[in-house]
Amino acid sequence: NPRIISKFQLVPDSRKFEPAKVKSFTVFTTRPTERHMQTFFYRSQVIPAYNLYKYRFSLQYKLETKKKINNIRNLAQLQIKELNYGTRHGENWIVPKPRLNYRKECPCYTLPSLLNAHQLIHFDLFACKYSELSAMSVTMGE
Secondary structure: OOOOHHHHOOOOOOHHHHHHHHHHHHHHHOOOOOOOHHHHHHHHOOOOHHHHHHHHHHHHHHHHHHOOOOHHHHHHOOOEOOOOOOOOOOOOEOOOOOOOHHHHHOHHHHHHHHHHHHHHOOOOOOOOOHHHHHHHHHHOOO
16 A cells, blocks of 8 residues: 555655655556656645654644643643734744744744644644545645
8 A cells, every 4th residue: 555655754854755755656556757746645645754744743733632631732832922903814823933944843833833824724623534634734835
């Protein structure tokens, strides 16, 4: 089953695994090499490696919130942004400004930015099914 191959790699900076995964899909599915890979991932419903970390993080946050556990919430130090004025597309969560690139992989940056991105496209993380979360992670931009 070629779908299983991409779901084993949970590395925050997993772009270096992408060519190996594409090559393995080519072998298993006899895909012509001239097609664009994004449409191939969408048709086969496989989560690309660069979205896998965000998908697993969203899934874990959903499960912990459902079970009323605050481990990820405490680790990410979530804070609600309070605005004194009305905005059309305001972000609900405060996202800290990273000084270095690797800081963007920390939970304190990843979780608020994910929740703000879900809110921007009107995606309810807690009311969705796991298959809807997976389908959204396939199409989510990098």
